[in-house]
Amino acid sequence: MGNGAAKRSGAAINSKLALLSSSGLLKLQWRPLEWDEQTRYQLIEAIKCYAPLSQIGVPCARILLLGHVNVGKSSYFNTVNSIFRNHVTGQAPVGSPRDQRSVTTKMRGYQVRNGREGKILNLKIVDTMGLEEERKKGFDPSELSYILDGHVPDNHKFDPAGNISAEMPGYLKAPRLEDKIHCCVFVLDASEIHNLKDNLSQKFSDMRLKITGRGIPLLVLVTKIDRVCNQVGADLSLVYRSIIIQNLIAEASLKIGVPVSHILPIKNYTHEIELDTYVDVLALSALQQMLRFTDNYFDECIVQTKLGYVQPDTSSNDLWTRQATLRTANGGSHQAKQAWTVSGSVATPNGVLGRLGGPSVQSTPLGRSIFNQNNVVTPIGTMATGDVGKKREPQILEESVEDVQKDEPSPQVDKKIEDPISPLKIEMNGESPNQMTVQVAA
Numbered sequence: 001m002g003n004g005a006a007k008r009s010g011a012a013i014n015s016k017l018a019l020l021s022s023s024g025l026l027k028l029q030w031r032p033l034e035w036d037e038q039t040r041y042q043l044i045e046a047i048k049c050y051a052p053l054s055q056i057g058v059p060c061a062r063i064l065l066l067g068h069v070n071v072g073k074s075s076y077f078n079t080v081n082s083i084f085r086n087h088v089t090g091q092a093p094v095g096s097p098r099d100q101r102s103v104t105t106k107m108r109g110y111q112v113r114n115g116r117e118g119k120i121l122n123l124k125i126v127d128t129m130g131l132e133e134e135r136k137k138g139f140d141p142s143e144l145s146y147i148l149d150g151h152v153p154d155n156h157k158f159d160p161a162g163n164i165s166a167e168m169p170g171y172l173k174a175p176r177l178e179d180k181i182h183c184c185v186f187v188l189d190a191s192e193i194h195n196l197k198d199n200l201s202q203k204f205s206d207m208r209l210k211i212t213g214r215g216i217p218l219l220v221l222v223t224k225i226d227r228v229c230n231q232v233g234a235d236l237s238l239v240y241r242s243i244i245i246q247n248l249i250a251e252a253s254l255k256i257g258v259p260v261s262h263i264l265p266i267k268n269y270t271h272e273i274e275l276d277t278y279v280d281v282l283a284l285s286a287l288q289q290m291l292r293f294t295d296n297y298f299d300e301c302i303v304q305t306k307l308g309y310v311q312p313d314t315s316s317n318d319l320w321t322r323q324a325t326l327r328t329a330n331g332g333s334h335q336a337k338q339a340w341t342v343s344g345s346v347a348t349p350n351g352v353l354g355r356l357g358g359p360s361v362q363s364t365p366l367g368r369s370i371f372n373q374n375n376v377v378t379p380i381g382t383m384a385t386g387d388v389g390k391k392r393e394p395q396i397l398e399e400s401v402e403d404v405q406k407d408e409p410s411p412q413v414d415k416k417i418e419d420p421i422s423p424l425k426i427e428m429n430g431e432s433p434n435q436m437t438v439q440v441a442a
């Protein structure tokens with residue numbers, strides 16, 4: 001290409017970039033998501049049907065929320081609870097936007113009920129005290145191992161100086177797989193990602209090693225997206241077209257060391273008194289992703305304990321089972337393996353291997369569930385969805401493992417675990433986030 005042509009093409013790119021930054025919106029969503037009432041309904045139905053595979057012997061998925069003070073951890077539980085209760089709720093105490101100290105001081109495993117008198121969903125959202133930048137303030141990451149391994153009872157009151165020990169009341173000496181954490185979620189405030197302090201980054205890094213070292217899946221929830229992008233604040237359905245949000249997610253990926261595909265932006269219920277379809281779709285799609293990752297963890301437990309995978313019942317009435325079962329060319333079915341893979345590269349949760357390998361596996365309660373070969377997943381109650389949430393048309397802007405107990409739940413053990421995630425790799429469907437900005441609004 002000659003000099004002139006190169007200049008012209010450079011000018012064209014520059015003018016596209018100018019257009020891009022003036023509208024601040026991509027032409028297409030970089031992560032496809034439908035924003036209609038039907039999507040909301042389907043997500044609700046799928047989550048209502050969720051149950052861990054019966055052969056794993058665990059009644060419900062335990063999803064742990066971790067993050068800085070005041071980022072919206074408790075609000076996320078309230079948001080999910082609101083959706084299934086069919087009105088905005090506030091069961092978990094929530095602070096004011098400027099609180100410096102954690103309002104949540106206890107570890108609470110919240111159940112979600114399908115309607116006021118409906119069945120309890122097969123998941124628990126475990127809320128924790130917020131982290132603080134300073135040492136000996138807020139949640140102490142060195143205590144995370146105890147929580148991950150299921151030693152800490154519900155309602156445990158945190159002490160920033162560290163108070164978990166085998167001698168404390170309620171300490172579970174021999175936790176079962178169902179007592180452990182099956183999926184972890186770092187919660188980040190979108191408006192704080194850019195200025196994440198080194199001390200806090202270090203705490204996240206320490207926690208990430210403990211989590212991934214155990215083979216527990218890790219996701220990141222980015223809250224308060226309404227506060228960082230005006231267009232998204234006005235119309236939440238623009239979240240995956242907002243360049244500001246896209247860049248923040250890429251930045252969070254680098255700072256936290258998780259792939260972009262594991263980062264989920266949401267907006268919690270804050271000032272609203274009625275449900276909103278867009279808020280619900282985003283919060284539910286994040287929860288669905290957490291449950292899929294949880295399933296991957298259980299799949300890996302099955303593989304590592306050599307339980308053998310029991311084929312899903314293809315005629316199942318259970319939506320979750322049906323969705324997880326793909327028909328193959330010859331009419332058979334196989335389990336759709338999800339999300340441990342990042343852009344095709346398999347990242348096996350080798351921590352599970354480490355914990356479950358060896359003779360002790362044979363004597364675990366997880367092993368008992370091998371006798372249960374009946375892979376029937378019972379759907380839980382049905383929810384009246386007729387009048388929930390407001391139906392809106394998207395506004396498109398013109399221009400724009402018993403479980404092997406660890407000998408000690410000690411931080412020393414964690415230090416030896418190698419972190420399998422490379423902190424500098426960002427990918428979005430095989431493309432770098434920067435490459436994706438070529439989808440410019442015409």
Ligand SMILES: Nc1nc2c(ncn2[C@@H]2O[C@H](COP(=O)(O)OP(=O)(O)OP(=O)(O)O)[C@@H](O)[C@H]2O)c(=O)[nH]1
Nearest residue numbers: 070071072073074075095097102103104130224268
């Ligand atoms: N604008 C906006 N505000 C939010 C969002 N999520 C939470 N908040 C507000 O942020 C404040 C803190 O929310 P909490 O849910 O108490 O945060 P937390 O992480 O549980 O905080 P601690 O328990 O104190 O560590 C509250 O005033 C919420 O209303 C969000 O998505 N958008």
Ligand SMILES: [Mg+2]
Nearest residue numbers: 073074103104
């Ligand atoms: Mg809280």
